[in-house]
Amino acid sequence: MKPRVAMFAFTCCEGCGLAVIECENELLDVLNLIDLVEWREGLSEKAEEYDIALVEGSISTHADEKKIKEIREKAKVLVAIGACATTGGLNALKNRYGMHEVKQMVYGKAGEQFDTIPARPLRAVVPVDLELHGCPIDRTEFLRVVRDVALGKTPKLPDYPLCVECKKKENVCVFFRGMTCMGPVVRAGCGAICPTFGDGCEGCRGLVSNPNENAHKETLAEHGLTVTEVLQHFDMFNSYTEDHLA
Ligand code: SF4
Numbered sequence: 001m002k003p004r005v006a007m008f009a010f011t012c013c014e015g016c017g018l019a020v021i022e023c024e025n026e027l028l029d030v031l032n033l034i035d036l037v038e039w040r041e042g043l044s045e046k047a048e049e050y051d052i053a054l055v056e057g058s059i060s061t062h063a064d065e066k067k068i069k070e071i072r073e074k075a076k077v078l079v080a081i082g083a084c085a086t087t088g089g090l091n092a093l094k095n096r097y098g099m100h101e102v103k104q105m106v107y108g109k110a111g112e113q114f115d116t117i118p119a120r121p122l123r124a125v126v127p128v129d130l131e132l133h134g135c136p137i138d139r140t141e142f143l144r145v146v147r148d149v150a151l152g153k154t155p156k157l158p159d160y161p162l163c164v165e166c167k168k169k170e171n172v173c174v175f176f177r178g179m180t181c182m183g184p185v186v187r188a189g190c191g192a193i194c195p196t197f198g199d200g201c202e203g204c205r206g207l208v209s210n211p212n213e214n215a216h217k218e219t220l221a222e223h224g225l226t227v228t229e230v231l232q233h234f235d236m237f238n239s240y241t242e243d244h245l246a
């Protein structure tokens, strides 16, 4: 029997779901291995039972919190997809302010009717089996991971700095052009797409594990930087911290 797969979205732009829709023909190949039973962006069906839950978005309302706990109870495997779900992503920027202030800023007096709490990645609320990084996710990586999970394999995901991929492509480091780049501390896997097209990396794939030990220190040394200094710039996608929840 094929594993039943359901996709869910919480607070986000659903751009990772859109990236999945854009897989087109390759998605049809994966559909031979799974039974897609629920996906708001791609199907009208709903399902009460499923084996694998693919979840994009941050948890930023009490209703989200209740729903992700229900999903966790039902799914044998829970995969967080995209920066919103894995790091809190852009949504966590609001955590720097009080929730009352945030509601006032966006909706004025009408804001009080909205249920909003500090945005959290999924793993801050429920145990997560796998995290697929990026804003949006990398399509090739998504297809490979879903194939592996459907076949009961544990997918291998990169946990080394982006600079490794960037240097393999023989890109000119953007630091030499007076720009900044988070590549020495950011998890690889996107093919260093931003530096390849002349932009610095903003860190949408999150930090490599233990950045103090695993940073690409040669690149930092070339530009007279330390891990701490680079991390000070690292807030667009990675500003979530448990301190904001206190
Ligand atoms: S990670 Fe980016 S593309 Fe994906 S849902 Fe969040 S904001 Fe949208």
Ligand code: SF4
Pocket (backbone or CB within 6 Å): 162, 163, 164, 166, 167, 171, 172, 173, 174, 175, 181, 182, 183, 184, 192, 195, 200, 201, 219
């Ligand atoms: S710092 Fe950025 S541009 Fe420079 S090598 Fe690393 S990833 Fe590439």
Ligand code: SF4
Pocket (backbone or CB within 6 Å): 134, 135, 162, 186, 187, 190, 191, 192, 193, 194, 195, 200, 201, 202, 203, 204, 205, 206
């Ligand atoms: S280069 Fe950096 S910001 Fe760009 S897609 Fe890769 S991880 Fe994300």
